[in-house]
Amino acid sequence: MDPRAGPASSTLYAVTVLARVTNDVDEPRGPDVLFSVEVPMEWLEEGASVSIALPRLLSCARCEGGGCDVCGRKGAFEQAADGPVIVSLPRQAGAAPSALRLRLPGYGARGDAALPLGHLILTVVPRDAAFGWAPAHSVQKVETRDGSRRPAHWATGAWGIAIAALALIAWWLAR
Numbered sequence: 001m002d003p004r005a006g007p008a009s010s011t012l013y014a015v016t017v018l019a020r021v022t023n024d025v026d027e028p029r030g031p032d033v034l035f036s037v038e039v040p041m042e043w044l045e046e047g048a049s050v051s052i053a054l055p056r057l058l059s060c061a062r063c064e065g066g067g068c069d070v071c072g073r074k075g076a077f078e079q080a081a082d083g084p085v086i087v088s089l090p091r092q093a094g095a096a097p098s099a100l101r102l103r104l105p106g107y108g109a110r111g112d113a114a115l116p117l118g119h120l121i122l123t124v125v126p127r128d129a130a131f132g133w134a135p136a137h138s139v140q141k142v143e144t145r146d147g148s149r150r151p152a153h154w155a156t157g158a159w160g161i162a163i164a165a166l167a168l169i170a171w172w173l174a175r
Contacts, residue, residue, distance in 0.1 A: 030111040030118035031070050032061035033077055037139050039089070041126040044100070047091030051084045052122075053138040058109070061121050070111075077109035086142060089124060100124040 035058055039050060056079055060071035067073040085107055090100065101123050108118025127133050 029105075029108070029116050031077060031109040032118040032121055033058035033108045034061050034064060034121050034123070035059070036123040036125060037136070038125045038127045038133075039135055039139060040129045040133075041097050042129070043141060044089055044092045044097035044124070044126050047089055049086060049088045049142040051086050051140045051142050053084045054079050054107075054120075055138075058120070061108075061119075085120070085122075087122065087124075097126040099126065 035052075035054060037050075037052055039048075042048075043050065057076040058079055059065035059076055060068065060074075062068050062070045063075060065075040067075045071077060085104065087102065087104070092098070092100075101121060104120040104122055106117045107120035110117055127135075
């Protein structure tokens with residue numbers, strides 16, 4: 001099967017692969033899992049933040065759900081992440097947004113209790129809402145209070161960083 005083929009159709013689409021490597025790619029971790037979502041083209045054009053409720057079972061990335069030694073011939077892993085995944089989509093300006101493949105560390109499966117969670121390989125497929133298509137209930141656009149692209153919980157993290165920085169400066173000046 002062509003990896004560019006959509007999950008529910010035989011139509012081919014271009015996939016833009018995005019990843020930010022923050023540690024050694026070969027570092028031991030749990031198994032990687034696959035998931036695909038469809039979003040309105042407008043969300044990709046504006047670079048919206050989306051909340052995705054993952055299903056209980058996610059396909060094994062090694063065998064793409066066919067069954068292998070990594071997944072114990074099951075083809076899937078139980079979700080290890082708690083709650084929804086919030087992803088800020090990269091802005092895609094132009095004629096027609098293409099599908100994206102995003103690597104999200106820490107949302108995969110747990111292989112060994114001593115290892116960190118694997119990666120979630122998320123495929124985001126743009127769809128045209130002009131013909132009555134609507135996103136699944138498990139995918140929602142995250143609205144922020146200030147109209148920015150950041151999820152609402154971003155402000156909490158920013159305040160925490162600011163307070164920690166001020167505490168560090170006060171400690172340094174006091175010594």
